[in-house]
Each structure stands twice: as structure tokens, then as C-alpha cells.
Amino acid sequence: MSNGKLSLKKIAVPQPKPHHSLVKIQLAGICSTDIHLLHGYKKFSGIPGHEFVGVVAESDDHSLVGKRVVAAINIVCQNCDMCLRQMTSHCRKRRVLGILNCDGVHAQYAVIPNENLYVVPQHICNEQAVFIEPLAAACRILRQVEISSESRIAIVGDGKLGFMIATVLSAKKFALQVLGKYTEKLKIFRDLGIAICEGERDFDVVVECTGSKSGITTALQMLRPQGTLILKSTYADMAEICLSDVVVNEIRIIGSRCGSFADAFQFIDEYNSDFSPVIEKIYPLTEGTKAYEAASTRGAKKILLDCTS
Ligand SMILES: [Zn+2]
Ligand SMILES: [Zn+2]
Known part of the structure; x- marks a missing residue:
């Protein structure tokens, strides 16, 4: 995404830095924020996307490798006044996955800080996990x-x-x-x-x-x-x-903006909610621009991207 335009690009698989993981994205959601970014919100340029479920392909935290994960979207410093007051989603130096100074997950792979990752319990399917962020x-x-x-x-x-x-x-x-x-x-x-x-x-x-x-x-x-x-x-x-x-x-x-992933997991545990009624269609990543067009259509329901194809 750049200057209000979307294109499909072949790029090298990003390399994880220390304390980061390389995540192979399985399923990702296109949300209204992504459409607003395309229309100029936050002047974003890069790979969009912040709603996903994927599998850790590489990590210096070996306990994460092979695990199915989702990620909190605010990447924070843990050091500023907001972070020290436990208001990390308002970190002064925050980057936001696929929204602010950070490439997102509408791709085959994404690099994400280990501390942002949440392992998805087995009983939660991908079509539920992809909705954890919203x-x-x-x-x-x-x-x-x-x-x-x-x-x-x-x-x-x-x-x-x-x-x-x-x-x-x-x-x-x-x-x-x-x-x-x-x-x-x-x-x-x-x-x-x-x-x-x-x-x-x-x-x-x-x-x-x-x-x-x-x-x-x-x-x-x-x-x-x-x-x-x-x-x-x-x-x-x-x-x-x-x-x-x-x-x-x-x-x-x-x-009201981002919420706690722990709260969201607890909610699914308690109510086993089915989000499939709001899914309109799953597009392969290769048809990403078409998927964004569909998601931009007035009245469209949730469009998902299958990032494995
Ligand atoms: Zn969203
Ligand atoms: Zn901070």
C-alpha cells in the first residue's frame, strides 16, 4: 500500500531480529481501518493488515516455534511514561502492526515481537482466532x-x-x-x-x-x-x-480503541462464539487487490485473506 494504491509484490522473506518471530500467516482479516488507510488515514505506506492467525516459523524463543498465534497490534517501548503507567496501548513511541510505522500481515510472512504473540488454544479454530483483535x-x-x-x-x-x-x-x-x-x-x-x-x-x-x-x-x-x-x-x-x-x-x-487479548480469549472460552455469519468471502492472497475492492464495497461483510495460497 502506497499513496492510496494497492499492489501485489514479491519481496524477500523478512528476517526476525532478536526477541522477534517470523510468523507464517494463515488467515488474515481486512478491516475498515485498512480501507481507511488506503484512503489516506495515517498516511500509511507498507504492508497493511493487523488481524490474523498464523504459525511461528522461526523464533529465538524456541517454545514458540510451530505454535499457532495471534498478536496484539501495539508494539511498545515498555519505557515511556505511558508504558510505565501500564497504559501500553498509548506508548509514546508505539508502532502499530500494519497501521503505523510497521509492516503488517497481509503477506505470506510477518515479523512480530515475541512479547506481542499469544498462542491460540487448540479448541479455537482459525475462523474464530482471526477475529480475536476486533x-x-x-x-x-x-x-x-x-x-x-x-x-x-x-x-x-x-x-x-x-x-x-x-x-x-x-x-x-x-x-x-x-x-x-x-x-x-x-x-x-x-x-x-x-x-x-x-x-x-x-x-x-x-x-x-x-x-x-x-x-x-x-x-x-x-x-x-x-x-x-x-x-x-x-x-x-x-x-x-x-x-x-x-x-x-x-x-x-x-x-474506545484496542482491548485486551486475554479478555477476548476468555470470552471465546466462555461463550464459544461463532463469527462465521459475518464472513462474506475468503480470497487467496494473490487476489488481495480484488479482496480490498470487495471489502470497500458499501455494505460488505468481513473479507478474509487466505495467505497460504
Ligand atoms: Zn481492525
Ligand atoms: Zn512506551
Whole structure:
């Protein structure tokens, strides 16, 4: 990926540095962030991709070799003020796999720090493991906001991240509705037993994950006074909202990004969630540009890359 263009390139297999592993990527996901990067977000150039499952081919940590792994995406220094305060995902010197100053996983091989790797237990299949990163991002909400059994929650956005968040919140038996645009996608939510929002308002918590800048205004209008707005979308350009509404209605706004992989693994252990309803198609890596086109199509579900072919 370079200057908003994607191309397929043959390059040498990267060599792992000390305390890093060479991972042979098996399955990778294309997420909205990757599409935004293509449109100029973070001015990224290099190999994109941060959602994957693969097998360690080489490592100076011999216990990792041959293990099936996923990886936390923030590559951190462990030394700055944020790291020392256990806020490593905000490391001042962080690089982010396939997003910020670091090549990603839409490739046959990737080099990843050993400390970022998590071994995937055998009972978790590749089609579940490839969703660990967005699942962790969904679980993050439970770490940031106290949600009670009486809370009324709305998810604005019927996309992939919306589905992950709905999976987490509905498993926890919270009263949940989803607002979306696509009949076919909303059916997936309905199949999970989640109510479709038909103009209801006064929610206690609204999670915005449309990935489009108009979503935040819609989300704001659905909250009760003193409600909590959780923002999950990132986009290349600026969103506009009426801040007076935020002041007058005393809305609490929480930005929410990466979550703990340990939380995500525990969630799958507990609920054995099936993410296959959101998978649209698996493309071979050699058809990567076609896969990105498919993922960019409005209303597309999850596009995966089979990096072994
Ligand atoms: Zn992602
Ligand atoms: Zn740091």
C-alpha cells in the first residue's frame, strides 16, 4: 500500500531480529481501518493488515516455534511514561502492526515481537482466532463503562465491529438494540436475538461504530440526558457534531480503541462464539487487490485473506 494504491509484490522473506518471530500467516482479516488507510488515514505506506492467525516459523524463543498465534497490534517501548503507567496501548513511541510505522500481515510472512504473540488454544479454530483483535476491541467497552442489567444500550452501525460488540453485549444479557442500514446484515443481528432499533431514543449507552462521520450525530440524538456515548469509528476525515448538545445534555463521550487479548480469549472460552455469519468471502492472497475492492464495497461483510495460497 502506497499513496492510496494497492499492489501485489514479491519481496524477500523478512528476517526476525532478536526477541522477534517470523510468523507464517494463515488467515488474515481486512478491516475498515485498512480501507481507511488506503484512503489516506495515517498516511500509511507498507504492508497493511493487523488481524490474523498464523504459525511461528522461526523464533529465538524456541517454545514458540510451530505454535499457532495471534498478536496484539501495539508494539511498545515498555519505557515511556505511558508504558510505565501500564497504559501500553498509548506508548509514546508505539508502532502499530500494519497501521503505523510497521509492516503488517497481509503477506505470506510477518515479523512480530515475541512479547506481542499469544498462542491460540487448540479448541479455537482459525475462523474464530482471526477475529480475536476486533473481539478484544469489543470487550474493551466492558472495561471502560459500568453497564448495569437495567441499562438500555444501542449500537449504531450494523458492520463487522458492530457485530462483534453485539456478540459481546448480548452474551452478557444486556438490553440491546441495533440501528443499521442493511436488511441482510440486520438479519444477522436478529438471528443473534438482538432487537432492531425502529426510532427508539433515550438510551443510557450508545456505541457508535458506523465508520462514517454522520454516525456520531445519529448516535448523539439517541442518548438520554447524562447518557454515555462510546466512539469506536476511526476515519480519514473530520466528523462534525453540535458540542452544545453535549454540554446541555451533559453527555459523557468515551473514545474506545484496542482491548485486551486475554479478555477476548476468555470470552471465546466462555461463550464459544461463532463469527462465521459475518464472513462474506475468503480470497487467496494473490487476489488481495480484488479482496480490498470487495471489502470497500458499501455494505460488505468481513473479507478474509487466505495467505497460504
Ligand atoms: Zn481492525
Ligand atoms: Zn512506551
